[in-house]
Amino acid sequence: MGDENARGGKTALVLGGGIGGIVVANELRRQLASKHRVIVFERTQQHVFAPSLLWLLIGDRQLDFIRTPLSRLLHAGIEVVYAGVDRIDAQQREVSAAGIAYRGDALVVALGAELAPQRVPGLQAAGYNLYTAEGALALRDVLRSFRKGRIVVLTATPAYKCPAAPYEAAMLIEYECRRNRCRNDVTIDLYAAEPAPMGVAGPAVSAGVQALLQDKSIGYHPGLQVIEVDREARRILFADNSSAEYDLLAYVPPHRAPDVVVDAGLTGEGGWVSVDRHTLETSHPGVYAIGDVTSIPLTMGKPLPKAGVFAHRQAEVVAHNIAQAWNGRGSALNFDGHGLCFVEIGDGQAGIGSGNFYAEPVPAVKLRRPSRYRHLLKVLFERIWLRRFPMTWFVRR
Numbered sequence: 140m141g142d143e144n145a146r147g148g149k150t151a152l153v154l155g156g157g158i159g160g161i162v163v164a165n166e167l168r169r170q171l172a173s174k175h176r177v178i179v180f181e182r183t184q185q186h187v188f189a190p191s192l193l194w195l196l197i198g199d200r201q202l203d204f205i206r207t208p209l210s211r212l213l214h215a216g217i218e219v220v221y222a223g224v225d226r227i228d229a230q231q232r233e234v235s236a237a238g239i240a241y242r243g244d245a246l247v248v249a250l251g252a253e254l255a256p257q258r259v260p261g262l263q264a265a266g267y268n269l270y271t272a273e274g275a276l277a278l279r280d281v282l283r284s285f286r287k288g289r290i291v292v293l294t295a296t297p298a299y300k301c302p303a304a305p306y307e308a309a310m311l312i313e314y315e316c317r318r319n320r321c322r323n324d325v326t327i328d329l330y331a332a333e334p335a336p337m338g339v340a341g342p343a344v345s346a347g348v349q350a351l352l353q354d355k356s357i358g359y360h361p362g363l364q365v366i367e368v369d370r371e372a373r374r375i376l377f378a379d380n381s382s383a384e385y386d387l388l389a390y391v392p393p394h395r396a397p398d399v400v401v402d403a404g405l406t407g408e409g410g411w412v413s414v415d416r417h418t419l420e421t422s423h424p425g426v427y428a429i430g431d432v433t434s435i436p437l438t439m440g441k442p443l444p445k446a447g448v449f450a451h452r453q454a455e456v457v458a459h460n461i462a463q464a465w466n467g468r469g470s471a472l473n474f475d476g477h478g479l480c481f482v483e484i485g486d487g488q489a490g491i492g493s494g495n496f497y498a499e500p501v502p503a504v505k506l507r508r509p510s511r512y513r514h515l516l517k518v519l520f521e522r523i524w525l526r527r528f529p530m531t532w533f534v535r536r
């Protein structure tokens with residue numbers, strides 16, 4: 140056993156040092172006395188700010204600018220185990236990493252979503268994964284010399300993290316083609332497994348995003364489920380027997396919960412962790428799950444989208460509630476489903492979708508029109524996140 144708190148305090152185990160894990164660990168450290176231990180488990184030493192991958196792919200950022208050592212984002216006094224978590228015992232609030240077992244008084248699972256391009260035959264070898272730094276960099280290099288042909292952006296499943304991202308990618312690629320003076324010789328099409336863009340946000344937001352695509356002459360083909368990609372023929376095959384041809388393919392892969400979470404029996408029927416929608420507690424007392432690893436059903440029948448903005452706010456709520464219980468003062472907070480999301484469209488402009496995703500009977504979300512100001516807000520957010528972590532960015536209402 141690696142861990143008995145000799146200081147007479149309690150121990151919080153934070154699994155995952157991505158957006159949710161960073162926020163929950165910092166907030167716990169800020170709110171708890173030093174006798175309490177906060178331990179983060181993360182398999183990578185470098186944190187990449189995923190929203191900036193979209194700028195990476197059009198060459199507006201260098202990789203070194205959007206990644207930073209995890210240690211730089213964590214407050215002093217947080218312990219970090221740089222190793223993969225390979226076992227979780229939720230009942231005992233115990234985990235193992237690098238052969239050592241750790242037991243906690245609270246456990247926060249923030250392990251995100253795994254990308255699984257291999258689930259679609261041919262996909263991985265045929266195209267560029269928009270959701271990894273390697274994929275974005277390789278696509279950037281190809282775009283630099285791409286002057287003529289068919290570019291296709293594809294979503295392999297209807298649900299994926301950051302529902303705006305493939306739409307932003309298509310519009311940024313369009314912008315890049317204009318910058319490279321080849322727009323007239325290039326067609327850009329988005330083939331989507333989902334029936335409409337950002338569907339959980341409602342029909343007005345979907346229509347707004349579709350209008351943006353139309354303005355840029357990007358073809359949109361929703362509701363098509365890819366079953367296979369034929370790399371030799373450069374052809375995508377869909378479940379309804381239709382197909383699409385491409386010269387350059389960029390894709391959003393299927394997602395799944397990390398194996399260690401599945402093996403722990405934490406996932407439900409949908410393959411993700413079920414939690415209380417307000418407290419983020421799982422069915423095991425003292426065990427919480429936040430961010431992409433969870434699935435929170437909404438009354439309208441679809442789950443809350445996976446997004447950093449929700450991981451961030453959920454982390455604040457969970458940290459506050461753990462600290463409140465351990466400190467024995469204050470009152471508990473609820474996660475209320477509010478969030479906002481930038482929609483980058485190129486030309487230094489971005490729109491913002493924001494509202495209450497827990498509103499009944501359907502989320503109340505508005506898309507604010509793209510502007511330079513909104514783009515600069517995202518730039519500012521990126522700078523603050525990467526340079527000095529915004530602990531209380533989402534100021535308590």
Ligand SMILES: Cc1cc2nc3c(=O)[nH]c(=O)nc-3n(C[C@H](O)[C@H](O)[C@H](O)COP(=O)(O)OP(=O)(O)OC[C@H]3O[C@@H](n4cnc5c(N)ncnc54)[C@H](O)[C@@H]3O)c2cc1C
Pocket residue numbers: 154155156157158159160180181182183189190191192193222223224225249250251252269270271300301304397399429430431432445446447448449450479480481
């Ligand atoms: C291209 C792109 C653009 C995006 N844009 C936006 C945006 O504009 N706005 C927005 O809100 N969201 C955006 N997102 C989504 C956002 O990045 C995710 O929703 C967010 O990172 C989820 O946070 P998380 O903490 O749940 O998971 P993550 O940030 O993915 O963190 C999970 C961490 O767990 C670690 N891990 C996994 N398994 C193990 C293990 N066994 N042991 C140890 N560590 C492990 C991983 O290495 C990772 O660091 C974007 C995503 C992409 C890909």
